[in-house]
Amino acid sequence: MWEDIQAAIPLGFILSFMIGPVFFVLLETSAIKGFRAALVFDLGVIVADILFITIAYFSSYQLLENLSNQPGLYVFGGVILLVYGITIFFKHGSRNSSKIPIKSKRSDYLGLIVKGFLLNFINIGVLVFWLGVIIIVGPSLDNEPSRIRVFFTTMILSYFITDLFKILLAKQLKRKLTGTRIRLIKKGIGIILIVCGIVLIIKGFLPNDRFNIESRIENISY
Template sequence: MDFYDFKNAFLIGFFMAFMIGPVFFMLIQTSILKGARAAIAFDLGVILGDVTFILIAYYGSRSLLEKIKDDPRLFFIGGLVLIIYGLITYFDRQNKKEALESAEIIDVPIKSNYVKLFLKGYFLNFINVGVLAFWLGTVLVIGPTLKMNENAIFWYFATIILGYSVTDLGKILLAKQLKNKMTHLVIYRLKRIMGIILIVCGVFLMLKGFIPNEKIDSLIH
């Protein structure tokens, strides 16, 4: 995996960490109420949930990927998934109060129990089918792009998880500042920005299926 792929993968992880939802608020809430260690335990559970989804998406679609890895329609499908996910994110008007109420369904014990927090992070993330859809779309696009090289695919997704983890660690350490800044207007704008980014990425991937790689590379570089 070259530096360009590493940078792209890290940025995907970075932006994923700012996807607004129950996990986002639960992480901040746990950090404020129980401290950084408790929040890290919760976040490790969330990350394991993502790893589980990646494995399901990859091995569940591997035979399909092998058959159509050179088919431009693959990029169209992957791009369409990202566009739909982006539109859902863009038009989702769930406010901060509703998101916090969703997060509060998972009870935080008075005394920090790291194992319970880990499991709560895992299951809160795992029950979100939208996360699986996102990873499936990503796997469908990245796999053929990396020529189905298992080593390259492993390091690409490991880098995404690294970017996600590093950004989450920063959120944990800056939880109080983030909490104060998470007004309804800020959340609304963040969702719209993330939605636009996903839509643009989806359009780009759809075009990639019909534009020669040489032309795309010349435009990027």
């Protein structure tokens, strides 16, 4: 069991630093809205990951093949990210939006959880990632449910703890934020989401480009 934990920790650490929309929005939320807001947002992301892991566990390699033949799922997720990114870019693009936001209220936390969940959930690539992990790691764990639970629990905890350090570091930037800098950060996040959306849409129009996730996971795990 200790070997399973040791194998899961670096994967969780790497997962936390995978560059994507969630990565940048988490840092932005921490820098602008504070530690609690970012923590709540991250919990929504983790809930989506747990759901994906559950789906992946009760699925099979055949589902991975089916997803590769459903480019519309990538296009759908990409369009949502694209629209969301455009909205953020123009909504926070005016000088009127450069005021430093007030601290998040408890009533905002539910919205942050939903935001984190949806931002992660609409990216079908995340499900593909977890399917790949199950396919590669499962046999090495002898497909034993108890070992698989330990492995993925450790991986998620490692991911979450690493995110806590990221949130704390990003929070230190809050003291240096001015209205103009906040506006630029939000515009930058909008651009990143737009780019991620376009990448997903392009992926959807390239159905013959099969997933290479198994080889990637092999390179970083065993």
